[in-house]
Amino acid sequence: MASPVLKTSVSLSLLQRLLSPRPLKLSTSPTLPPRRRSAPAPATAGSLTVRSEVSFATGAHLIPHPKKVGRGGEDAFFVKNSHNGGVLGVADGVSGWAERNVDPSLFSKELMAHASSLAEDEEVSNDPQILLGKAHAATSSRGSATAIIAVLEKDGTLKIANVGDCGLRVIRKGRVIFCTSPLEHYFDCPFQLSSEALTQTYSDAVVCSVRLTVGDTVVVGSDGLFDNVFDQEIVSIVSASDDVVDAAKALADLASKHSLDSGFDSPYSLEARTRGFDVPAWKKVLGGKLTGGKPDDITVIVGRVTNS
Amino acid sequence: MASPVLKTSVSLSLLQRLLSPRPLKLSTSPTLPPRRRSAPAPATAGSLTVRSEVSFATGAHLIPHPKKVGRGGEDAFFVKNSHNGGVLGVADGVSGWAERNVDPSLFSKELMAHASSLAEDEEVSNDPQILLGKAHAATSSRGSATAIIAVLEKDGTLKIANVGDCGLRVIRKGRVIFCTSPLEHYFDCPFQLSSEALTQTYSDAVVCSVRLTVGDTVVVGSDGLFDNVFDQEIVSIVSASDDVVDAAKALADLASKHSLDSGFDSPYSLEARTRGFDVPAWKKVLGGKLTGGKPDDITVIVGRVTNS
Numbered sequence: 001m002a003s004p005v006l007k008t009s010v011s012l013s014l015l016q017r018l019l020s021p022r023p024l025k026l027s028t029s030p031t032l033p034p035r036r037r038s039a040p041a042p043a044t045a046g047s048l049t050v051r052s053e054v055s056f057a058t059g060a061h062l063i064p065h066p067k068k069v070g071r072g073g074e075d076a077f078f079v080k081n082s083h084n085g086g087v088l089g090v091a092d093g094v095s096g097w098a099e100r101n102v103d104p105s106l107f108s109k110e111l112m113a114h115a116s117s118l119a120e121d122e123e124v125s126n127d128p129q130i131l132l133g134k135a136h137a138a139t140s141s142r143g144s145a146t147a148i149i150a151v152l153e154k155d156g157t158l159k160i161a162n163v164g165d166c167g168l169r170v171i172r173k174g175r176v177i178f179c180t181s182p183l184e185h186y187f188d189c190p191f192q193l194s195s196e197a198l199t200q201t202y203s204d205a206v207v208c209s210v211r212l213t214v215g216d217t218v219v220v221g222s223d224g225l226f227d228n229v230f231d232q233e234i235v236s237i238v239s240a241s242d243d244v245v246d247a248a249k250a251l252a253d254l255a256s257k258h259s260l261d262s263g264f265d266s267p268y269s270l271e272a273r274t275r276g277f278d279v280p281a282w283k284k285v286l287g288g289k290l291t292g293g294k295p296d297d298i299t300v301i302v303g304r305v306t307n308s
Numbered sequence: 309m310a311s312p313v314l315k316t317s318v319s320l321s322l323l324q325r326l327l328s329p330r331p332l333k334l335s336t337s338p339t340l341p342p343r344r345r346s347a348p349a350p351a352t353a354g355s356l357t358v359r360s361e362v363s364f365a366t367g368a369h370l371i372p373h374p375k376k377v378g379r380g381g382e383d384a385f386f387v388k389n390s391h392n393g394g395v396l397g398v399a400d401g402v403s404g405w406a407e408r409n410v411d412p413s414l415f416s417k418e419l420m421a422h423a424s425s426l427a428e429d430e431e432v433s434n435d436p437q438i439l440l441g442k443a444h445a446a447t448s449s450r451g452s453a454t455a456i457i458a459v460l461e462k463d464g465t466l467k468i469a470n471v472g473d474c475g476l477r478v479i480r481k482g483r484v485i486f487c488t489s490p491l492e493h494y495f496d497c498p499f500q501l502s503s504e505a506l507t508q509t510y511s512d513a514v515v516c517s518v519r520l521t522v523g524d525t526v527v528v529g530s531d532g533l534f535d536n537v538f539d540q541e542i543v544s545i546v547s548a549s550d551d552v553v554d555a556a557k558a559l560a561d562l563a564s565k566h567s568l569d570s571g572f573d574s575p576y577s578l579e580a581r582t583r584g585f586d587v588p589a590w591k592k593v594l595g596g597k598l599t600g601g602k603p604d605d606i607t608v609i610v611g612r613v614t615n616s
Contacts, residue, residue, distance in 0.1 A: 177491060177514045181484055206485045207519040287595070 107143025133202030415451025441510030
């Protein structure tokens with residue numbers, strides 16, 4: 001592991017900081033003698049970090065796209081306190097269906113309604129991928145949607161199934177320790193469940209899990225959140241609020257504010273530039289760059305892990 | 309889900325592309341009638357995407373820091389074909405120990421040697437966090453290291469325990485579908501296992517899992533890889549090579565090349581700028597910015613999921 005040598009001219013103070021060897025662990029006196037840890041007992045998975053049964057305290061907030069307020073936007077979500085520690089879901093209707101005179105909100109809303117209902121079935125809700133597949137199969141509306149479902153087991157295991165660019169973050173002690181990766185065909189064309197054949201199905205979901213402990217915070221949202229709010233901002237808001245309802249509202253409000261700010265260098269505009277979209281060359285020469293938030297439906301669910 | 313409206317002046321072709329509604333699913337004729345999927349059978353977790361027992365075909369490559377070639381660098385790794393589908397591990401010795409006249413490579417190498425040996429114990433290697441904890445407890449060298457261990461179960465579940473800024477990516481059909489998040493106290497000071505007390509332990513590991521299927525590729529590496537090579541580059545190299553040994557070497561070679569390129573705008577320099585490190589203001593006015601790779605030990609393991 002090397003010193004972080006960067007090769008351009010930086011001020012001396014920055015150089016000193018960047019060129020120093022990587023620091024040792026924190027909070028230990030250099031004079032402390034080495035101490036050996038005792039061998040950890042072969043424990044079961046959940047017992048390492050979660051010593052009692054857990055569940056979610058949840059808050060949620062949805063802000064429709066400014067031009068779609070009339071029908072409540074095209075996002076949908078549910079929160080279910082079921083037999084396990086809780087089930088959360090978000091779906092985001094694909095707006096392109098409006099060109100075919102199909103209301104893009106119908107599919108996402110029906111999908112989440114079925115998922116919420118099916119979450120009461122203990123066998124189905126043990127597996128978020130199966131839950132997503134059964135909810136999809138039950139949905140009769142025309143349309144398509146991205147979707148994520150997360151199931152918290154009482155031992156602290158959070159199971160996730162994700163199709164498209166909804167997302168999930170886990171925040172522990174002021175850090176993002178886990179995040180999902182969006183699934184796209186190409187920039188801004190996510191994987192999606194649909195009423196049509198030859199599209200993605202529940203079997204295309206990324207299925208993963210992460211072991212949680214009491215005090216962890218889970219943030220689930222549509223891309224309207226993650227395209228407009230950086231992870232560090234999510235951490236700041238979540239860490240500053242003891243109340244999950246307040247935190248969800250604050251995150252949605254910040255996403256909404258950024259989404260309408262043409263000068264904000266959002267995660268979305270950063271990604272667009274990475275993919276080759278930018279201002280004309282003459283503007284770049286003058287220091288210009290493509291910026292701006294992305295107006296969208298914004299859904300945020302905040303779940304804090306608590307003792308049951 | 310809204311049109312991606314960005315607010316600055318972009319060329320018309322870009323505007324047209326960016327302002328269009330989000331597209332529907334691919335590969336379906338607009339004239340196809342809606343078709344209903346049959347309800348998915350309540351299958352067991354593994355049977356959804358993995359229909360037979362799986363294991364890893366693996367390749368690995370390590371390139372020491374140019375100034376540490378003599379002792380082989382401070383990274384260490386192991387690959388074990390054990391009773392399950394395979395166990396992979398990478399550790400990265402913390403260079404700051406050299407200031408105390410301690411060889412930073414000893415701790416990481418002993419840690420991985422113990423982990424490799426313990427991976428033969430079926431009970432221990434079922435849980436990468438327990439495996440990491442037992443390897444740590446058995447290590448008597450002075451020093452500290454970041455470490456990641458990944459265990460592939462034969463049903464396709466990849467279990468991961470991660471302390472610090474080693475990392476893991478899963479690539480499926482040309483996309484990163486899963487990645488770990490680095491754990492740091494602050495920029496360039498990662499969580500680390502140590503010979504000293506009052507530091508992180510196995511219980512501070514992020515423990516997660518992801519369900520794999522035949523054909524998926526797992527890339528595990530030290531930060532020397534991920535600080536110098538973008539995910540899209542990893543995808544390109546992995547997708548272009550049928551041979552995991554060639555792929556691991558190509559990734560390490562690219563990381564090494566970038567690490568020594570003062571003009572390369574690396575993931576590390578991007579992150580440094582995000583954290584507030586940059587060239588002096590007068591250089592920024594002239595369009596300058598902090599760039600450069602990060603010379604480091606570079607370890608890459610590539611594992612492709614195959615039928616057993």
